[in-house]
Each structure stands twice: as C-alpha cells, then as structure tokens.
Amino acid sequence: MPDSVPSSLTPQPRPWLVRIPEIFESIADDVLKHLGAASSTRLGHDYYLLKALDSKALRQSEAAKFTRWNLPMDHTWPCNPQKMDGFIEKAAQTLLKKFGDRRPQGLFIGQLNPISPDKYYKSLASNLRGRALQIFPPLAANAVEEQDPTKETLFCLVGKEGLFCGMQTPRLANGLYAGGSKYIDQDSPDTISRAGAKIAEALHYLLLHRPAMPEGSHWIELGACPGGMTAELLARKQRVTAIDRAPLDKRLDKRPGLRFVHADVATFEAKDGTIYDAILSDLNGPPHESIDHVIRLSRALKPGGLIVFTLKVPRIETVDEPCELFRRTAKTARKAGLQLFAQTHLTYNRHEFTLFFEKRGS
Incomplete structure (x- = not known):
C-alpha cells in the first residue's frame, strides 16, 4: 500500500x-x-x-x-x-x-x-x-x-x-444581486429613519425563501418608534399595529392601515380573536427579552406566519460569542414552535443579524 x-x-x-x-x-x-x-x-x-x-x-x-x-x-x-x-x-x-x-x-x-x-x-x-x-x-x-x-x-x-x-x-x-446587497435610497425627505431601509432589504432578501407578503397582510411591530419600518410596510400596502412607549413620527399621523398603541411592549396583549400575519421585532435591549416578547405575542400569529427578528449583539470581538447567542435564541424560539428558516447580515445592519422564523402548526 x-x-x-x-x-x-x-x-x-x-x-x-x-x-x-x-x-x-x-x-x-x-x-x-x-x-x-x-x-x-x-x-x-x-x-x-x-x-x-x-x-x-x-x-x-x-x-x-x-x-x-x-x-x-x-x-x-x-x-x-x-x-x-x-x-x-x-x-x-x-x-x-x-x-x-x-x-x-x-x-x-x-x-x-x-x-x-x-x-x-x-x-x-x-x-x-x-x-x-x-x-x-x-x-x-x-x-x-x-x-x-x-x-x-x-x-x-x-x-x-x-x-x-x-x-x-x-x-x-445568499442574495439576488451580485454581491448580495440591495441598496436603498435614503435621501428622500420622506425617509423617517435608517430602519426603513433595513426592512425593505429584509423583505427583498425574503424572496430567496418564500413569496412576498400579499397586500393587506397584518403586521404587529414591536418597538416601532420613530416609524421608519412602519412607513416602509405601509408603503407596501401592509396593515401595521405598531407598539412603542415613544410616539411615532408625526408624518405617520392618520396613515391608512396604521394602528398605533402607545404602550410598553411588555404590557401589550393582542385583542381576543385578532390574528396577525407577521411579527416584526427590532427591539433594543437584551436579546433574550426580545425573543420572549415575540414568543408571547406569537400566540396571535397565524400558523405559517412570518417573524422578522433583529438579533442585537452587544459586542462582536470573536466568532464564537455571537454564535453562542445565536444558538440560544434559535433554540428558545424552536421550543416555542417558531422555526428558523433563514438568517443574514443586511447592508443596513450594524452589530446585529436579521433572523426569519415561521410559526409551525396546521
């Protein structure tokens, strides 16, 4: 031999x-x-x-x-x-x-x-x-x-x-463009915040894995202030229940399809019988608290419903620490019936990743 x-x-x-x-x-x-x-x-x-x-x-x-x-x-x-x-x-x-x-x-x-x-x-x-x-x-x-x-x-x-x-x-x-980035114009006077570009790119990225959300889909948005993501969803003819302790930008006043709840996400409860098509969470604060809020409110999410979740990483100094945080978050969600099906770092993300879950069930 x-x-x-x-x-x-x-x-x-x-x-x-x-x-x-x-x-x-x-x-x-x-x-x-x-x-x-x-x-x-x-x-x-x-x-x-x-x-x-x-x-x-x-x-x-x-x-x-x-x-x-x-x-x-x-x-x-x-x-x-x-x-x-x-x-x-x-x-x-x-x-x-x-x-x-x-x-x-x-x-x-x-x-x-x-x-x-x-x-x-x-x-x-x-x-x-x-x-x-x-x-x-x-x-x-x-x-x-x-x-x-x-x-x-x-x-x-x-x-x-x-x-x-x-x-x-x-x-x-991991992208439809050469290089993977969809660049979003943020120079418009109607731009409320950088977060609008983040959800616009996230929805574009989502096309790699499932069809676009149909018009009239009902989103519940956690931590909506000042309203950049809210504005982007409304522009796509989505309905939004936006929750935050701080007020939304005045430019969103009386926008069709918007219901604003001026409250802490931790105290918000979905009305009996209300079913949402999607949850959007760009909350600041400890990731374990953010995913717990999502899990609690996912009871009002339809089976197969979408969750777009921003995983905020306190610091990125090594590969291993963010990966451990990622594993814990995905495991917590999976135990609650939320299946991770995609994740990425968007052009408009900073020390954070965008995770996509679906609610399991028939």
Whole structure:
C-alpha cells in the first residue's frame, strides 16, 4: 500500500469568493479560519478570494453568518480593466464562451467596491452586462427579482483587480444581486429613519425563501418608534399595529392601515380573536427579552406566519460569542414552535443579524 495518496486523487482547494462586511473586518481572519480557508486574498471593499476544500462546510459553518454573500469562482481574470483596450468586448465574448452552454437563468454584474465615489466601475459593470446580453441566448430573468432562487445565475464582479465570475443559485449565494446587497435610497425627505431601509432589504432578501407578503397582510411591530419600518410596510400596502412607549413620527399621523398603541411592549396583549400575519421585532435591549416578547405575542400569529427578528449583539470581538447567542435564541424560539428558516447580515445592519422564523402548526 502506498504511503501517500497521489496528488491527482487528492481533493484540490477550489477558489471561492466570500463577502465579509466591513463591520466584521476585525474578526475576518477568524471567520476565514472557521470557514476552512486554505488561503485568502483581499479584493475590493469587503471581498476575500479564498481556497476551500469543502464548499458545503463553507456554507454550513456557524461562521457563514458573518459572510453576506458567496460565489464559486468558475472564471477569474486578474487585470486592470481601465488600462486594457477593448475590455468590454473581450470580457463579454469570454463570458459567452465559458458560460453560454450552461444556460444561466440570468446575468448580473456588480462592483468589487460598490461604495466607491468613482463611478467608472459602476458604468463598466452596466456596459459589460449590456454587451453580454446582446450576444447571449435569451435569458429567463432580465430583472433581479425575476430570478428563481433555486436555478443557477451567472454572477460577476468587476473592479481594479479584474473580473471574477461564477454560477450558483441565488439561494446558495445568499442574495439576488451580485454581491448580495440591495441598496436603498435614503435621501428622500420622506425617509423617517435608517430602519426603513433595513426592512425593505429584509423583505427583498425574503424572496430567496418564500413569496412576498400579499397586500393587506397584518403586521404587529414591536418597538416601532420613530416609524421608519412602519412607513416602509405601509408603503407596501401592509396593515401595521405598531407598539412603542415613544410616539411615532408625526408624518405617520392618520396613515391608512396604521394602528398605533402607545404602550410598553411588555404590557401589550393582542385583542381576543385578532390574528396577525407577521411579527416584526427590532427591539433594543437584551436579546433574550426580545425573543420572549415575540414568543408571547406569537400566540396571535397565524400558523405559517412570518417573524422578522433583529438579533442585537452587544459586542462582536470573536466568532464564537455571537454564535453562542445565536444558538440560544434559535433554540428558545424552536421550543416555542417558531422555526428558523433563514438568517443574514443586511447592508443596513450594524452589530446585529436579521433572523426569519415561521410559526409551525396546521
């Protein structure tokens, strides 16, 4: 028997692109270690090009919650597009050659540094996608939210480091956009708070796992002040029972579909016979208290009802401490009949994660 396995039979590390949000940069090395990265190279703003032996372990590791988005690297082209003549045409033809026969459902291209004030790469990504779509066979998904979360999409990211591409289902990638972020305009004079962008992105993310909430769905919102999330739900023609000890923004006065309860969440009781379609909790304070409030009020939630829960983490200095808090919260909810089916770190989250539960039962 040979002393070692021939190198040709040894599993080779596969290149993978993961996005670790800037807020977790101080623990990025720890995250990559937990993900089983054999090596890594920093790219763009939040991205790390790593080599991983086991893609399943990469996704299922507890540390995966610190990665907003991931993509296998089926094609990498290290280059400086700004210094290359005919980059768009060369790149588009390469994409067709490498991926055309694989029949992706859609083609979406983003930037390695999406927050850069330099608009060059934003324009380059748009122009490259436009040219590629001209030469690709017709694709089923022309818009981001037309994608089937379970079918493969060709995602690409471009920046001063080059072009990085791969095919994966949006659900496995953890986002419908290349890079995973849906950026929400917050410059409108009607914007009440940053929280409005958070729930807007959360509802977009939810499309990876279940259909959008129908118009007229009844939400109970815990800790609604000043009303950024309330306003976003009302704009989507949802009904909201908003609860807070502090008043809502005056711009929400007399808005159709809104019932405001000026009270402490801890003392609120649902009226007999009232059934809610969804619970939204962005409460400040200890996470165990917040999930207890959700569990108590979930008695008035319909079976299969949705819970969007913000898990506030007191501090993030290691991978292990937030993971332990996450496990305890999910276990407490599960014992009460609330099943965790998705979790992520949104663009508009800080030291917090957004968790999605469904109420079990027939």
